Amino acid sequence: MKISLSEVAASKSQKIDFDYCLDLSQEEVGFEKPFREPVHLVGSVASKRGASQLDAVIEARCTQACARCLTPVTYDKRLEVSLMLVRRVDNDELDDMILVESDEVDLDELLVPELILDMDMVVLCREDCKGLCPKCGKNLNEGDCGCDRREIDPRLAKLQTILNK
Structure with missing residues (x-):
């Protein structure tokens, strides 16, 4: 106007x-x-x-x-x-x-x-x-998706494989 x-x-x-x-x-x-x-x-x-x-x-x-x-x-x-x-x-x-x-x-x-x-x-x-699951994208407000969301520091990933043995 x-x-x-x-x-x-x-x-x-x-x-x-x-x-x-x-x-x-x-x-x-x-x-x-x-x-x-x-x-x-x-x-x-x-x-x-x-x-x-x-x-x-x-x-x-x-x-x-x-x-x-x-x-x-x-x-x-x-x-x-x-x-x-x-x-x-x-x-x-x-x-x-x-x-x-x-x-x-x-x-x-x-x-x-x-x-x-x-x-x-x-x-x-x-x-x-709660946002979205970074792995599968499910809306976490609607319920848990069951994904393992623990982030492993990439510098220590080799140690994680040793611990899993």
Whole structure:
């Protein structure tokens, strides 16, 4: 969604509200496409002292693979974003501001990266997830597979053969 900053400043309330859904089903985060349902964005852009204040709430339902057992995990994400948009900068202070080059601002280009950067890097299906067996690949949350998972240091493998005799 695009908003003209001059229209925001010219409006009677010097504020424009927005409320829309965005399809991010093809957006990749890492090796996954976590947004299977539309992402809801609601907020406003207000004109303040030669700048524009963008306040938004992003709500998304995300689906990612468990980092241990690869089971799909679905969770709700809610993110509050507040950005100051400026057309020009004095004193090179861009710490808390975003420099915009044109009068028209694409909210999707500003808000979607905020959502992606706030995504969880490691998602677990549950805190005590046992993961997959490194030998056979069975999900250990469903039961033990019976594989011998004792790792023998390859430098001492010759000694293990002597002990087995």
